[in-house]
Amino acid sequence: MPDIAPLRDFVQAMTRLADARAPEARWLSEGRDLLAALVARDDWLPEECAQHGPTYRQVLLHCDPLERFSVVCFVWGPGQGTPVHDHTVWGLVGMLRGEEISTEMLPDPSGEGPMRPGRVDRLRPGKVVAVSPSFSDIHTVRNALADRPSISIHAYGANIGAVTRSVFDPATGRRSRFVSGYSNAFVPNLWDRSGEMTAQAAA
Amino acid sequence: MPDIAPLRDFVQAMTRLADARAPEARWLSEGRDLLAALVARDDWLPEECAQHGPTYRQVLLHCDPLERFSVVCFVWGPGQGTPVHDHTVWGLVGMLRGEEISTEMLPDPSGEGPMRPGRVDRLRPGKVVAVSPSFSDIHTVRNALADRPSISIHAYGANIGAVTRSVFDPATGRRSRFVSGYSNAFVPNLWDRSGEMTAQAAA
Ligand SMILES: [Fe+3]
Ligand SMILES: [Fe+3]
Ligand SMILES: [Mg+2]
Numbered sequence: 001m002p003d004i005a006p007l008r009d010f011v012q013a014m015t016r017l018a019d020a021r022a023p024e025a026r027w028l029s030e031g032r033d034l035l036a037a038l039v040a041r042d043d044w045l046p047e048e049c050a051q052h053g054p055t056y057r058q059v060l061l062h063c064d065p066l067e068r069f070s071v072v073c074f075v076w077g078p079g080q081g082t083p084v085h086d087h088t089v090w091g092l093v094g095m096l097r098g099e100e101i102s103t104e105m106l107p108d109p110s111g112e113g114p115m116r117p118g119r120v121d122r123l124r125p126g127k128v129v130a131v132s133p134s135f136s137d138i139h140t141v142r143n144a145l146a147d148r149p150s151i152s153i154h155a156y157g158a159n160i161g162a163v164t165r166s167v168f169d170p171a172t173g174r175r176s177r178f179v180s181g182y183s184n185a186f187v188p189n190l191w192d193r194s195g196e197m198t199a200q201a202a203a
Numbered sequence: 204m205p206d207i208a209p210l211r212d213f214v215q216a217m218t219r220l221a222d223a224r225a226p227e228a229r230w231l232s233e234g235r236d237l238l239a240a241l242v243a244r245d246d247w248l249p250e251e252c253a254q255h256g257p258t259y260r261q262v263l264l265h266c267d268p269l270e271r272f273s274v275v276c277f278v279w280g281p282g283q284g285t286p287v288h289d290h291t292v293w294g295l296v297g298m299l300r301g302e303e304i305s306t307e308m309l310p311d312p313s314g315e316g317p318m319r320p321g322r323v324d325r326l327r328p329g330k331v332v333a334v335s336p337s338f339s340d341i342h343t344v345r346n347a348l349a350d351r352p353s354i355s356i357h358a359y360g361a362n363i364g365a366v367t368r369s370v371f372d373p374a375t376g377r378r379s380r381f382v383s384g385y386s387n388a389f390v391p392n393l394w395d396r397s398g399e400m401t402a403q404a405a406a
Contacts, residue, residue, distance in 0.1 A: 011268050012268055012269065015268040015269060019222075046388070046389075048389070060392050060394060060395070062268075063393070063394035064268070065214050065215055065218040065265075065267070065268070066215065066218060067394070070394070159394050159396070161394060161395055161396070161397060162394065162395070162396035162397065162400065164400070179396075179397045179400045180397065181395045181396075181397025181398070182392060182394070182395045182397075184392055185249070185391070185392050185395075186251070186389035186390060186391060186392055187389060187390055187391075187392050188388070188389060188390075189263055189385060189387055189388050189389055189390050190266070191263060191266035191270070191273070191362050191364060191365065191385070192263070192364055192365070192384045192385045192388075193362070193364070193365035193382075193384075194364060194365065194382045194383065194384025194385075195384070197365065197367070197382050
């Protein structure tokens with residue numbers, strides 16, 4: 001097990017933002033800086049959370065106990081991607097390993113008819129982008145690499161796996177409701193400090 | 204996976220107590236009632252958290268992100284027990300399955316010399332007892348059953364696995380420092396509500 005301390009520090013700082021009742025603008029500035037620091041290094045993610053599967057995996061790393069925010073690891077196998085979807089809450093996407101492409105999708109002005117692609121972000125390790133109903137909430141994401149998995153770390157302003165959201169048929173704009181859930185029944189134990197404390201005592 | 208909702212509800216109610224900056228007396232009354240409700244039923248503990256090992260297992264179920272409290276599942280194999288130990292913070296012990304015996308241990312009045320047993324509690328399912336530096340913080344606990352495992356659910360007023368505590372040699376009263384850590388690298392995901400939400404939508 002690698003040293004999980006960077007994830008624990010991130011969770012504690014995000015909890016303090018939640019306790020301060022931070023408005024979205026603070027999450028998108030201070031939360032973004034915290035996530036950027038987390039994905040600036042790739043030495044803390046447990047191996048068990050980095051496995052890819054037959055479809056992309058959404059591995060919960062932490063959910064705030066009052067469900068004010070959540071932290072999720074997305075693992076994209078070669079060629080894997082999402083349907084067109086929304087979030088309904090702010091979200092931050094930080095690239096940890098590999099590369100992914102996020103394509104904003106814009107509804108037809110009539111409300112019906114084909115959707116158009118908007119902004120395209122190619123994310124390389126360390127890069128953070130945001131989504132939100134306040135500026136751009138609908139996109140599709142895929143692994144940019146055909147020959148290996150990619151991994152991004154996401155934070156959202158809710159227990160994202162329990163939010164009723166929408167997927168869209170890009171050809172017609174038709175919306176269907178979904179609740180994503182999570183791919184994992186167990187999340188990392190962030191709280192066993194005994195290894196580092198023993199190391200300190202020995203130092 | 205059984206329905207984890209009772210544990211999630213317990214964690215959320217305990218989090219609200221922590222946010223209210225509850226003094227110890229409230230944890231020992233309201234927290235005790237919450238724990239009694241949790242162990243009044245034995246249908247929610249994931250199988251993976253109920254496995255016994257070569258020595259007793261201390262399985263973290265939840266740690267408050269600000270480390271104000273933690274919830275731990277103790278799994279005692281047949282005949283297993285703890286050394287004499289303290290906690291340094293309030294603790295609540297709720298019996299879930301099987302039976303255990305908790306024996307309070309009293310230091311020799313001189314501060315050196317053999318410890319004496321005090322109060323003895325035999326815990327049956329549904330029973331909750333408390334420990335605390337304010338009234339009785341040193342005890343030893345063992346499985347009361349020789350032929351099968353027993354399981355109790357504990358709550359403590361800190362990240363108990365990271366607290367520097369003491370074990371005692373009952374023959375001499377001699378104290379040694381320890382940090383217990385936890386037996387598990389992964390804790391249950393309490394936050395996947397997608398199954399119950401789909402069930403609601405279908406109802
Ligand atoms: Fe997304
Ligand atoms: Fe104890
Ligand atoms: Mg699921």
